[in-house]
Amino acid sequence: xxxxxxxxxAGMDLSSHLITHLTGKGYDVVxxxxxxxxxxxxxxxxxxxxxxxxxRDLEAGTEALGIVLGGSGNGEQIAANKVRGVRAxxxxxxxTARLARQHNDANVVAVGGRQHSVxxxxxxxxxxxxxPFSNAxxxxxxxxxxxxYETTGSTL
Numbered sequence: 314x315x316x317x318x319x320x321x322x323a324g325m326d327l328s329s330h331l332i333t334h335l336t337g338k339g340y341d342v343v344x345x346x347x348x349x350x351x352x353x354x355x356x357x358x359x360x361x362x363x364x365x366x367x368x369r370d371l372e373a374g375t376e377a378l379g380i381v382l383g384g385s386g387n388g389e390q391i392a393a394n395k396v397r398g399v400r401a402x403x404x405x406x407x408x409t410a411r412l413a414r415q416h417n418d419a420n421v422v423a424v425g426g427r428q429h430s431v432x433x434x435x436x437x438x439x440x441x442x443x444x445p446f447s448n449a450x451x452x453x454x455x456x457x458x459x460x461x462y463e464t465t466g467s468t469l
Contacts, residue, residue, distance in 0.1 A: 315370055315377040316442065319345040319363035321356035321389065324382030324426035327434055331380065334435060340442070356383055357392040364396035367420050371398070379421035380438055390423035397463055400456070405429075410437045414444035416452050 316335055320328040325347070336342050345363040347354050360381040370377035379401070381389035386403050393401035401421035402413035405428065413419035422441040424434050446452070458468045 314442070315341040315343060315375055317343045317345055317363040317366045317370075317377065317379040318382070319356070319359035319380075319389070320347070320382040320426070321359070321384070322347070322350055322352050322354050323384035324389075324424075325350055327424075327426040327431060328382050330431050331382075331435065331438060335438075335442075356389055360389045360392040361396055364393040364399045364401065364421055368396060368398040371420065377420070378442060380441075381421060381423045382426050383423070384425055384427040386423035386425035386428070390421075393421045393423065398460075400459070404437050404441055407437060407440045410441040411444045414441055415447045416449075418446040418452070418456055 318328055332342050332344055346359045363379045363381060367377050367379040381393050383389040390401045390403045393399050399421050400417055400419045401423055402417060402419040403423045404410035404413055424437055462468050
């Protein structure tokens, strides 16, 4: 599976750890930046790039998910969710990570680097990456309503 990752300055240490860790577990990790620490960086472009890459891969038939990191993960999730076709979920524990995949077929996870230890954040992300979508009819129906709104502006 390909994993696209992006961060802001607050998540750089975690991002570096995850790139090494996930690559070691066999994931094809693509780093969307930033490449250097800058306390004044603007994270939206990095997160949007990663989210767009997830959508491109999925549309091409490549299994892919994304990770966006920041101090809280909130802004990064918001930026990723601006990309059509992305369902980014803020995960703060194992249950929210798993449920994001099971119920929402989330394709991007946002995690706050300042909210968790490296070990805890790694476990949350591993849970997200490993969990399949349930394909339960009610979840498929709800995701379709969201996608329809995203495309047409209507849930009908």
